[in-house]
Amino acid sequence: MHRTGFQLHLNDIAQPVRVLPDQTLLAALEEAGYRMRRSCRNGVCEVCEIRLQHGRVQQRYPQATYQNNNAAEDVRVLACTATPLTDLWVNIEGLKAPGEKSVKKLVSDIKGIESLNHDVYRVRLQLPATGSLAIDFTAGQYLDMILPDGKQCSFSIGSAPEQGRDLELHIRHMSDSDMSNAVMAHLQDEATVELELPKGDCCLAANAIDPKTHFIFAAASTGFAQVKSVVEHLLANQVPNRISIYWGARVEEDLYLEALPEQWAKEHANVNFVPVVSEPETSPNWKGRTGLLPAAVLEDFDNFEGVEIFASGSPGMVYALLDAAETRGFNEAQMHSDVFAYAPRV
Structure with a gap:
């Protein structure tokens, strides 16, 4: 035996x-x-x-x-x-791996829309209360919004799992995009919207992390939504890990809700927040860090031992950050991003 x-x-x-x-x-x-x-x-x-x-x-x-x-x-x-x-x-048919979530399609109530800056809106949704429709997602995952004509687009969930049925999205309205116009028109004119969620492997659960890991969250534009979900989840669970947040924007007016990460850093000794503006010449009142986000990260880190990076932004930003970090001994396996799934390097 x-x-x-x-x-x-x-x-x-x-x-x-x-x-x-x-x-x-x-x-x-x-x-x-x-x-x-x-x-x-x-x-x-x-x-x-x-x-x-x-x-x-x-x-x-x-x-x-x-x-x-x-x-x-x-x-x-x-x-x-x-x-x-x-x-x-x-x-085994239908086997679910540890941490794997069942993707469900459902109709959610649209509870409100508010402007966060000149082109970004916070959309508040509420999932059905019915037990059979309950959604279990991990901080950092995203959803697909499905319009009546069948077209769909993806948005990071900007709220932590601890908020239960209430979800938050940060949506940039691009007036020169037919899809963006259709999404905003539906959200402003209708009472409900069809969703498919949760999706994505770039996520983090507080009960499955090494307390010694130093997390860097690097976001560009509305990539902050994904960072917000994860950081709020970690803080709600009182993790001791060091958390460094880098948020890059082209100009100062592209930032939004920046008072929130500033508050995290003020109230939690393990949190550091660094906003970065890449075109300071068009932001005359900006007093903070300037330049590109990857350069800002490298200014603060001589090496990346014990560090994991979660990157939320365009493929160009994510791969630029990866390349820059690798010059300091960083291993690609230490970086997590949805970009690796939808825009892999060839």
């Missing part, structure tokens, strides 16, 4: 799950943070049926021993009563 357990290989996931000899496959999966379809947990409903591609298991109920050495054969077992006799390879 393998006292240390067996390896359970899942779908196309590289890292196997450890299963003890007398542990059911379902129990091992849930202990490792995975989620799958299941109901009765005693083998009656058969909801947790999975495909055994390779290996041998003992099923307690209905009692049977199953083996498959040929991935082409269709051998099915019940995860809630099956225990391993060898290392296993299985395929």
